[in-house]
Amino acid sequence: MLSENERYADIRFKEAGLIMAMEKNKVKFGLNKVHWAKILSFDDEGVPTFATPVRLPGAVSLSIDAEGEAENFYADDGVYYVINNNSGYTGDLEIAMVTLEFATEILGEILDSKGVLMETNTAELQQFALLFEFSGDKNKIRHCLYCCSASRPATEGQTVEDSKEVKTETLSLTSTALASGLVKSRSCEQTDKSTYDNWYKSVYMPDLTQATSVQSAKSSKTTA
Numbered sequence: 181m182l183s184e185n186e187r188y189a190d191i192r193f194k195e196a197g198l199i200m201a202m203e204k205n206k207v208k209f210g211l212n213k214v215h216w217a218k219i220l221s222f223d224d225e226g227v228p229t230f231a232t233p234v235r236l237p238g239a240v241s242l243s244i245d246a247e248g249e250a251e252n253f254y255a256d257d258g259v260y261y262v263i264n265n266n267s268g269y270t271g272d273l274e275i276a277m278v279t280l281e282f283a284t285e286i287l288g289e290i291l292d293s294k295g296v297l298m299e300t301n302t303a304e305l306q307q308f309a310l311l312f313e314f315s316g317d318k319n320k321i322r323h324c325l326y327c328c329s330a331s332r333p334a335t336e337g338q339t340v341e342d343s344k345e346v347k348t349e350t351l352s353l354t355s356t357a358l359a360s361g362l363v364k365s366r367s368c369e370q371t372d373k374s375t376y377d378n379w380y381k382s383v384y385m386p387d388l389t390q391a392t393s394v395q396s397a398k399s400s401k402t403t404a
Contacts, residue, residue, distance in 0.1 A: 210315035214239040214275070217309040217383050218285055219327070226359025228327070230383040233311055238276025240348050242312060244269040244325075244355070268356040268363050269325065273310075274348050278333060287332055305329050309383045310353070322367040322379045325355040360388055 215233040222228050247267035280297070283289040288303030307329055313322040333349040357363045365384060367376050375384060 211239045211242050211312060212315060212320070213311075213313050213322075213380060214242075214273070215311040215380050216282060216286065216328075217311065219307045219309070222359075227385075228309075228358060230309055233309070233380050233383065234281060235380075236275060236279060236282060238348075239312070240274040240276065242271065242273050244271030244353065268327075268354070270352075270354050273330070273351045273353055275351070276348055278349050278351070286330060299332070305331075310355070311380060311383070313379075319367070319369060322376065324365045324379075324384060325353075326362055326364065326383070327358050328353055328355045330354075362386070362388065 214236045216236055217230040217233040219228045220231055247270055278287070280291070283297060284291055286306045286308055287299075288305055290298045290300065290303075292298060307327055310325045310328045311323065313320045331352040333351055355363065365386060367379065378384075
């Protein structure tokens with residue numbers, strides 16, 4: 181039979197094990213597994229159909245800034261309502277080299293019968309979802325920006341000197357909301373295994389109505 185001190189130690193040990201199992205990421209670093217999925221069409225309600233995600237190899241860095249700021253509406257001598265102005269993200273994706281498939285499918289470049297890639301001033305840029313992950317200290321956080329567009333990269337080069345320097349290409353990105361208001365998703369410590377494992381096989385589209393219901397239920401339990 182356990183003494184009172186032993187029972188207390190056993191409880192603390194179980195609590196510690198539970199906390200360790202659900203421990204959250206504390207830091208994030210390292211960009212990896214960048215994919216893109218072309219938006220093939222939109223239905224009458226603005227819901228997109230995505231192509232199968234394609235790997236964009238040679239990811240170097242991704243820097244995106246949130247566009248739009250929250251604004252306070254004042255009434256009754258205080259903050260009455262907070263207006264959320266979420267205008268998506270803008271930033272840069274640096275990669276080793278733009279792939280042929282991305283250049284033709286997204287940037288609108290044309291590959292002729294002789295295998296020459298051409299850029300015209302009438303090229304139509306295509307929208308796409310951008311999927312990627314950061315390597316954290318506990319989990320690899322996976323992200324999806326649902327409605328992105330990219331500008332063509334600059335062309336750079338220099339003469340070879342004593343040491344060689346690798347030249348990368350940078351895509352300027354703009355990410356906006358879908359008609360539903362959906363801008364971005366990411367995995368967390370509560371993401372189910374099937375959704376996490378299939379993140380790069382097809383673009384995950386959440387049910388916003390169901391998500392709102394779940395959040396409301398959690399809020400009710402918290403206030404109860």
